[in-house]
Amino acid sequence: MTPDPYLFIVIFAGVAIVFPLMPLGLAWLWRHFLQPPKPGVEKNATYECGIESLGEAQVQFRSQYYLYCIIFLIFDVEAIFLVPFAVAFTGLPVGAFVAILVFLLLLIEGLVWAWSKGCMDWGNERSVAAPKGYSVETVKS
Numbered sequence: 001m002t003p004d005p006y007l008f009i010v011i012f013a014g015v016a017i018v019f020p021l022m023p024l025g026l027a028w029l030w031r032h033f034l035q036p037p038k039p040g041v042e043k044n045a046t047y048e049c050g051i052e053s054l055g056e057a058q059v060q061f062r063s064q065y066y067l068y069c070i071i072f073l074i075f076d077v078e079a080i081f082l083v084p085f086a087v088a089f090t091g092l093p094v095g096a097f098v099a100i101l102v103f104l105l106l107l108i109e110g111l112v113w114a115w116s117k118g119c120m121d122w123g124n125e126r127s128v129a130a131p132k133g134y135s136v137e138t139v140k141s
Helices: 007-034 063-087 094-117 136-140
Strands: none
C-alpha cells in the first residue's frame, strides 16, 4: 500500500505549527497557574545589584558616540569584504584589482569626510558643526 503523497506535507505542516505553539502554550499555562495575581510594591521596585536606585535611569549620551559606533560598524563590515579579495589576490584579473582600488578609495573618502566633520575628534566639546543660522551656544543648550 502506497501512502498518500501529501501525507508527508501534512505531517511537516502539523509539526511546523505544533512545535512553536507548544512552548507558547506551556508558557501561558505556567503564567496562568503559577504567577501571583497582582505584583506588589516590592515586585515593581527597581533593583540593581542590591543598591537602591538614585536619580533617573535614562542617561543621555552625546551623539558623537553613536556616530563613532556607526562609522566603526561600516568600516568593520567593509573590512570583511576585503578578506576574500586578499585570499584570492593572485588569481584575480586586473578588473577585480581596479574594482577593489575604487572600493578602497571610497573607504578613504568616507574616512576623510568623517574626520573633517569632527566625528573622530574626542577632545572637542562639539563633534559636528552647527547648522546654518545657529550658534554654538544654541546648539549646546
